[in-house]
Amino acid sequence: MSxxxxxxxxxxxxxxxxxxxxxxxxxxxxxxxAIVVALVVVYLYALGNIQFFDGPLTLFNLSKEYAPILMMxxxxxxxxxxxxxxxxxxxxxxxxxxxxxxxxxxxxxxxxTAAVLAVVVGxxxxxxxxxxxxxxxxxxxxVTIGTLALYRGLAEGLIQDKRIAGxxxxxxxxxxxxxxETQYPNIVIPVVVLVVVFAVLLHFTTFGxxxxxxxxxxxxxxxxxxxxxxxxxVLFTLSGAVAALAGVYVALKANSVATDTGAGFExxxxxxxxxxxxxxxxxxGALHGVVAGVLLIAVLNSALQLDGQGSEVIQIIIGLLLVxxxxxxxxxxxxxxxxxxxxxKTAARSTTTPPTPTPGDDTRKVVQ
Amino acid sequence: MRIxxxxxxxxxxxxxxxxxxxxxxxxxxxxxxxxDGTTVTFxxxxxxxxxxxxxxxxxxxxxxxxxxxxxEVGPDTAGPDAQVSYIDTAAAQGVNVLxxxxxxPDALCDSLNAxxxxxxxxxxxxxxxxxxxxxxxxxxxxxxxIAKVQVDMIAEQIGDSGEIAILSAAANATNQNAxxxxxxxxxxxxxxxxxxVATVYGDDDDQTSFDKTAALLADHPNLKGIISPTTVGIxxxxxxxxxxxxxxxxxLTGLGTPNQMRDYVKDGTVTEFALWNPEDLGFLSAYAGKxxxxxxxxxxxxxxxxxxxxxxxxxxxxxxxLLGDPFRYNADNIDDFNF
Numbered sequence: 001m002s003x004x005x006x007x008x009x010x011x012x013x014x015x016x017x018x019x020x021x022x023x024x025x026x027x028x029x030x031x032x033x034a035i036v037v038a039l040v041v042v043y044l045y046a047l048g049n050i051q052f053f054d055g056p057l058t059l060f061n062l063s064k065e066y067a068p069i070l071m072m073x074x075x076x077x078x079x080x081x082x083x084x085x086x087x088x089x090x091x092x093x094x095x096x097x098x099x100x101x102x103x104x105x106x107x108x109x110x111x112x113t114a115a116v117l118a119v120v121v122g123x124x125x126x127x128x129x130x131x132x133x134x135x136x137x138x139x140x141x142x143v144t145i146g147t148l149a150l151y152r153g154l155a156e157g158l159i160q161d162k163r164i165a166g167x168x169x170x171x172x173x174x175x176x177x178x179x180x181e182t183q184y185p186n187i188v189i190p191v192v193v194l195v196v197v198f199a200v201l202l203h204f205t206t207f208g209x210x211x212x213x214x215x216x217x218x219x220x221x222x223x224x225x226x227x228x229x230x231x232x233x234v235l236f237t238l239s240g241a242v243a244a245l246a247g248v249y250v251a252l253k254a255n256s257v258a259t260d261t262g263a264g265f266e267x268x269x270x271x272x273x274x275x276x277x278x279x280x281x282x283x284x285g286a287l288h289g290v291v292a293g294v295l296l297i298a299v300l301n302s303a304l305q306l307d308g309q310g311s312e313v314i315q316i317i318i319g320l321l322l323v324x325x326x327x328x329x330x331x332x333x334x335x336x337x338x339x340x341x342x343x344x345k346t347a348a349r350s351t352t353t354p355p356t357p358t359p360g361d362d363t364r365k366v367v368q
Numbered sequence: 369m370r371i372x373x374x375x376x377x378x379x380x381x382x383x384x385x386x387x388x389x390x391x392x393x394x395x396x397x398x399x400x401x402x403x404d405g406t407t408v409t410f411x412x413x414x415x416x417x418x419x420x421x422x423x424x425x426x427x428x429x430x431x432x433x434x435x436x437x438x439x440e441v442g443p444d445t446a447g448p449d450a451q452v453s454y455i456d457t458a459a460a461q462g463v464n465v466l467x468x469x470x471x472x473p474d475a476l477c478d479s480l481n482a483x484x485x486x487x488x489x490x491x492x493x494x495x496x497x498x499x500x501x502x503x504x505x506x507x508x509x510x511x512x513x514i515a516k517v518q519v520d521m522i523a524e525q526i527g528d529s530g531e532i533a534i535l536s537a538a539a540n541a542t543n544q545n546a547x548x549x550x551x552x553x554x555x556x557x558x559x560x561x562x563x564x565v566a567t568v569y570g571d572d573d574d575q576t577s578f579d580k581t582a583a584l585l586a587d588h589p590n591l592k593g594i595i596s597p598t599t600v601g602i603x604x605x606x607x608x609x610x611x612x613x614x615x616x617x618x619x620l621t622g623l624g625t626p627n628q629m630r631d632y633v634k635d636g637t638v639t640e641f642a643l644w645n646p647e648d649l650g651f652l653s654a655y656a657g658k659x660x661x662x663x664x665x666x667x668x669x670x671x672x673x674x675x676x677x678x679x680x681x682x683x684x685x686x687x688x689x690l691l692g693d694p695f696r697y698n699a700d701n702i703d704d705f706n707f
Binding site: 051052055057058061064065165166176253254255256258260261263301302305306308310311 | 439441443444447448449452453454456457459460461462472473474475477478482486
């Protein structure tokens with residue numbers, strides 16, 4: 001893992017080229033680009049063929065509904081790349097929405113103060129997940145299934161049978177007001193900022209490099225100097241905080257909070273991340289793919305709804321797409337496992353290094 | 369390079385799946401928006417609910433009558449903001465009329481108002497939103513109407529004299545208590561020979577209501593009738609009566625649904641009970657939407673419009689239209705309903 005970094009630092013007598021393909025191919029021929037292409041194809045198809053898809057409300061509604069999903073997908077990407085998972089995001093969102101609602105409506109706090117407190121609560125809930133996963137060493141699947149129920153229970157306890165509704169107008173309106181004359185609501189601005197922040201964190205920092213290393217092998221990452229436990233704790237904390245931010249938005253958007261606010265979002269988030277080319281086994285993935293994956297689900301949903309399809313058709317198509325993408329990627333590695341034998345004869349005369357690990361290689365090359 | 373080709377093929381396959389999925393749907397006629405008639409979309413609280421299936425069938429009948437294009441969409445579960453994406457879609461499709469039974473009075477407001485700004489007329493039925501988020505609310509019944517029909521029915525069934533009791537839901541249920549108060553006033557004013565001897569609370573629990581009915585009959589041997597203004601209470605009381613000696617001697621009426629009460633009406637335990645007619649409710653909602661879309665009315669108090677066979681209706685305060693007196697279900701008509 002780390003030898004690559006060392007090698008690129010100063011190894012003049014290298015006997016083989018750094019990459020087996022040129023730059024353009026490396027950028028274009030990836031799973032991520034396949035999703036981006038699928039997104040563009042579906043979008044253009046819908047523009048031309050789905051009635052009303054080119055209307056002024058389509059992109060607005062789509063951004064409004066999928067902003068919280070995309071937000072939560074960002075830290076989820078990093079978590080899944082480390083080989084872990086966070087199923088509790090939607091429940092954390094629910095707690096945050098409940099906290100915001102109770103503080104604003106029942107205790108007359110201002111919306112920004114309540115929002116900050118809600119995000120702090122979310123970060124604490126996330127850190128709790130992180131603590132169990134990173135320092136106690138429990139599997140994240142089990143921990144976050146537990147906290148999925150636990151946090152949802154907290155939200156229900158906070159709300160009980162009260163009706164939480166009627167946020168102050170100015171704050172309630174802001175997230176869903178249009179930016180100038182565009183088709184996008186204001187919430188798009190913080191989402192774009194978060195996308196940039198997480199893209200930089202994952203792809204352009206040593207922390208991000210560590211995330212990929214952990215996904216390939218915890219131990220190898222540890223021995224190459226990555227603080228595995230701290231990295232995981234930070235990621236789960238970030239996930240909680242971002243889910244909480246999404247919770248504040250969802251509460252303000254709906255202007256009411258219920259015990260099941262956001263229920264089921266975690267599956268949409270994880271579907272978007274996996275569709276975006278992130279390996280569920282960890283070690284591989286890129287943020288632009290995830291953004292495209294979430295948007296692909298959003299555009300498909302919107303187009304099918306406008307076309308008058310029921311929710312069952314939409315679910316089936318998105319499910320098929322997800323299964324298809326998983327099959328495609330697993331077959332890909334099977335095909336690749338067969339390839340080297342032929343590849344050695346033809347192209348790889350100079351390949352004297354040990355074979356690279358199969359699933360993780362491309363992404364790390366893109367990263368470099 | 370070869371890996372790339374495979375990878376590209378995989379990507380292309382993926383894109384193909386997506387576009388094939390869409391193409392398959394694209395070939396289906398998009399439905400609403402193509403016809404030259406008024407497009408009316410019904411959005412019930414959730415799909416697969418017999419009550420709303422009945423009301424939406426009434427809506428469809430009305431839409432066909434005036435030559436519009438009918439559509440029904442809705443979520444599978446009745447979550448507070450589950451309806452939002454359907455409202456957004458209807459707005460983007462530019463439907464003329466959206467008829468909604470709201471899962472939450474606040475959560476739908478922004479989307480409904482966005483739809484209204486885009487030119488869609490919004491009619492709520494069964495469950496209202498905040499009045500500023502819709503053009504009209506079609507109210508199924510008033511408290512006065514509900515109280516009066518139940519008193520009238522029991523008076524008819526027991527010959528306007530004797531002891532009666534009320535089996536209610538929870539002791540602090542607001543709507544129940546409002547109805548009971550109105551029923552007491554109506555009994556006092558118009559039926560001096562009927563004596564209300566007890567009001568008991570079954571907490572809208574089947575077993576509790578069943579036990580309370582047994583206790584009522586034991587405590588009041590001269591009891592001639594029971595009013596249960598709750599669907600849980602009336603079916604539990606009917607279940608008790610149908611197997612007791614009191615069957616046919618103690619009259620039972622109140623608010624119930626045809627599917628719950630069918631057996632008891634047929635075996636003679638219950639002569640007649642009431643509820644509004646959801647089919648008429650949907651029918652009226654569609655006509656109200658049509659009148660709004662045509663510009664015949666704006667939803668102001670005092671506006672009048674015609675709703676086919678149901679006749680003329682007048683908009684009341686807060687943009688509310690009243691369906692009318694509750695509908696009486698008995699052996700003659702109960703098989704016409706399935707909800």
